[in-house]
Amino acid sequence: xxxxxxxxxxxxxxxxxxxxxxTLFLPMNSSLSITLDKFYTTTTxxxxxxxxxxxxxxxxxxxxxxxxxxxTRFLNIVRKMSGKELFAIVKSNNKVPTAAGFASSASGYxxxxxxxxxxxxxxxxxRTLSKIARLGSGSxxxxxxxxxxxxxxxxxxxxxxxxxxxxxxxxxxxxSILSVLITAxxxxxxxxxxxxxxxxxxxxxxxxxxxAEKDLIIAKKAIQERDFDELGRVTEANALKMHxxxxxxxxxxxxxxxxxxxxxxxxxxxxxxxxxxxxTIDAGPNVKIICLPQDEQAVKESxxxxxxxxxxxxxxxxxxxxxxx
Amino acid sequence: xxxxxxxxxxxxxxxxxxxxxxTLFLPMNSSLSITLDKFYTTTTxxxxxxxxxxxxxxxxxxxxxxxxxxxTRFLNIVRKMSGKELFAIVKSNNKVPTAAGFASSASGYxxxxxxxxxxxxxxxxxRTLSKIARLGSGSxxxxxxxxxxxxxxxxxxxxxxxxxxxxxxxxxxxxSILSVLITAxxxxxxxxxxxxxxxxxxxxxxxxxxxAEKDLIIAKKAIQERDFDELGRVTEANALKMHxxxxxxxxxxxxxxxxxxxxxxxxxxxxxxxxxxxxTIDAGPNVKIICLPQDEQAVKESxxxxxxxxxxxxxxxxxxxxxxx
Numbered sequence: 001x002x003x004x005x006x007x008x009x010x011x012x013x014x015x016x017x018x019x020x021x022x023t024l025f026l027p028m029n030s031s032l033s034i035t036l037d038k039f040y041t042t043t044t045x046x047x048x049x050x051x052x053x054x055x056x057x058x059x060x061x062x063x064x065x066x067x068x069x070x071x072t073r074f075l076n077i078v079r080k081m082s083g084k085e086l087f088a089i090v091k092s093n094n095k096v097p098t099a100a101g102f103a104s105s106a107s108g109y110x111x112x113x114x115x116x117x118x119x120x121x122x123x124x125x126x127r128t129l130s131k132i133a134r135l136g137s138g139s140x141x142x143x144x145x146x147x148x149x150x151x152x153x154x155x156x157x158x159x160x161x162x163x164x165x166x167x168x169x170x171x172x173x174x175x176s177i178l179s180v181l182i183t184a185x186x187x188x189x190x191x192x193x194x195x196x197x198x199x200x201x202x203x204x205x206x207x208x209x210x211x212a213e214k215d216l217i218i219a220k221k222a223i224q225e226r227d228f229d230e231l232g233r234v235t236e237a238n239a240l241k242m243h244x245x246x247x248x249x250x251x252x253x254x255x256x257x258x259x260x261x262x263x264x265x266x267x268x269x270x271x272x273x274x275x276x277x278x279x280t281i282d283a284g285p286n287v288k289i290i291c292l293p294q295d296e297q298a299v300k301e302s303x304x305x306x307x308x309x310x311x312x313x314x315x316x317x318x319x320x321x322x323x324x325x
Numbered sequence: 326x327x328x329x330x331x332x333x334x335x336x337x338x339x340x341x342x343x344x345x346x347x348t349l350f351l352p353m354n355s356s357l358s359i360t361l362d363k364f365y366t367t368t369t370x371x372x373x374x375x376x377x378x379x380x381x382x383x384x385x386x387x388x389x390x391x392x393x394x395x396x397t398r399f400l401n402i403v404r405k406m407s408g409k410e411l412f413a414i415v416k417s418n419n420k421v422p423t424a425a426g427f428a429s430s431a432s433g434y435x436x437x438x439x440x441x442x443x444x445x446x447x448x449x450x451x452r453t454l455s456k457i458a459r460l461g462s463g464s465x466x467x468x469x470x471x472x473x474x475x476x477x478x479x480x481x482x483x484x485x486x487x488x489x490x491x492x493x494x495x496x497x498x499x500x501s502i503l504s505v506l507i508t509a510x511x512x513x514x515x516x517x518x519x520x521x522x523x524x525x526x527x528x529x530x531x532x533x534x535x536x537a538e539k540d541l542i543i544a545k546k547a548i549q550e551r552d553f554d555e556l557g558r559v560t561e562a563n564a565l566k567m568h569x570x571x572x573x574x575x576x577x578x579x580x581x582x583x584x585x586x587x588x589x590x591x592x593x594x595x596x597x598x599x600x601x602x603x604x605t606i607d608a609g610p611n612v613k614i615i616c617l618p619q620d621e622q623a624v625k626e627s628x629x630x631x632x633x634x635x636x637x638x639x640x641x642x643x644x645x646x647x648x649x650x
Contacts (some may be wrong), residue, residue: 203536204569207528211573237577244529244572247565248536251558254565258583258590265583 002046003118007110008318029212037318043111047086109136110143146170146319182259191283202248232278257285259308327371328443332435333643354537362643368436376412434461435468471495471644507584516608527573557603582610584633
């Protein structure tokens with residue numbers, strides 16, 4: 001009744017932006033991501049008799065009630081599937097710099113899904129695992145797979161056809177991903193809250209799912225053809241369109257800080273001198289850059305010359321979820 | 326055959342963004358502006374016999390051929406209206422800090438329209454003058470009037486119903502306008518070029534005219550009720566929506582610099598401590614702030630604390646075009 005799993009975080013090149021179902025984490029549009037090799041969560045789940053509630057130990061410390069409740073809500077799904085009514089001790093270690101503004105929910109729920117289903121004795125395939133992980137956090141469904149991954153939005157109301165699928169494996173194309181941590185002056189708008197406000201109030205949102213589906217086709221073709229510049233251009237365009245929708249929300253908001261624009265301009269400048277580097281931005285001020293491995297060092301050095309950059313983390317493409325024990 | 330006119334520049338609170346006719350400067354949406362009292366153009370036009378081409382002297386110097394041709398094209402309209410085939414000497418002086426990134430085309434064409442029609446002997450009303458000024462530069466039609474001005478887009482193909490109208494006079498509501506000049510790192514995308522690219526390629530543009538018309542109604546009501554905060558909110562929201570459309574263009578672009586975001590955040594911060602200040606941004610990196618006169622000094626001082634601010638110019642609401650001689 002015990003299992004350990006490890007899952008890596010992912011960054012979306014075609015963004016997941018807007019839910020059509022808030023409870024089942026069903027997205028308005030299909031998305032596409034790269035799984036990273038450097039940031040991951042390792043989670044051990046042990047279902048025990050003589051336990052009267054779930055216990056969640058994150059990075060060595062017991063968590064507060066709200067955090068534990070999220071885990072309990074997720075484990076309820078797994079308990080229901082297995083028909084077993086046992087509580088669990090969950091030990092999770094993030095090797096994700098969350099304090100530095102990086103999200104751990106994708107790798108966290110992917111690892112929790114794999115470890116908890118295994119521990120409770122369910123024998124399921126990765127596709128089902130992807131759907132279960134999705135119920136914890138939308139983007140977690142993509143972290144089940146390594147390499148380039150598509151989350152197909154699906155059409156069904158119950159979410160049965162909303163899951164991730166691998167496009168190409170993590171060792172079939174070598175790409176470098178830089179996560180640029182900038183100094184933030186203002187409190188951020190939460191990702192889920194911002195997404196909801198945009199869907200409900202932004203006049204630009206109606207174009208988003210159409211644009212995202214178009215961009216996805218371009219991105220998948222670029223991946224199949226290993227056309228890095230084409231993939232980079234559509235990655236940037238897609239991120240900018242996502243952020244455009246926030247400017248039309250009521251009240252309007254922007255996830256960017258001034259340093260976000262400094263990084264955007266630096267990347268554009270690097271391209272003008274021949275480097276292959278493109279940016280993407282999630283629901284926050286930090287910027288991720290994809291570049292060819294040969295250009296990584298030059299890109300990193302030029303980023304460090306910007307005053308408001310706190311740190312730059314490099315990754316390569318990582319593998320999917322793994323059972324460790 | 327000689328006349329001198331003075332016209333002030335204006336800033337749009339509800340933006341003119343997108344043309345439905347490139348030649349006649351017919352806009353996709355109605356817009357609303359404030360005429361400023363501090364920045365203006367004074368132009369003298371003298372139609373002369375024994376002159377074989379137009380001569381254009383700007384700020385004391387003869388201009389290049391391209392600039393002279395623009396003036397000739399404009400004077401051709403006036404010559405056609407009057408039936409007189411005379412060339413002119415045009416002397417124009419801008420009290421607009423154009424080198425600092427401020428546009429002089431609105432005050433420039435408004436003054437040229439007034440001086441040239443008077444000099445050639447046409448007796449026309451301000452509405453007609455507004456339509457003539459529009460043929461030089463769209464936003465120039467608003468500088469014919471002082472105070473708060475609406476440019477109604479019109480419906481006719483020939484532009485006969487596309488002209489400006491005053492909403493309230495310049496001395497009926499005292500508002501302070503700060504023009505914040507920031508340090509630019511990158512060459513800007515030209516306003517006309519950017520506008521065209523957005524109309525042709527941005528999926529968000531289709532929402533713009535609808536949003537602008539809604540915002541215009543809110544703004545006009547706020548002006549009638551002298552509700553400064555309501556006017557400020559809709560001014561900001563409208564500007565952000567305009568800039569959102571550029572992020573969806575192909576290729577995408579952004580007029581902002583990092584300092585643009587610093588100013589936006591500073592204005593939001595000032596509001597959180599009780600000041601009445603709101604921003605707007607035209608097709609460039611500089612920010613304009615409208616605030617209540619009682620708050621002007623505090624707003625100015627806090628802006629000067631930002632590192633990338635080169636200068637802050639204050640204005641109040643100015644009058645319409647005036648014939649000086």
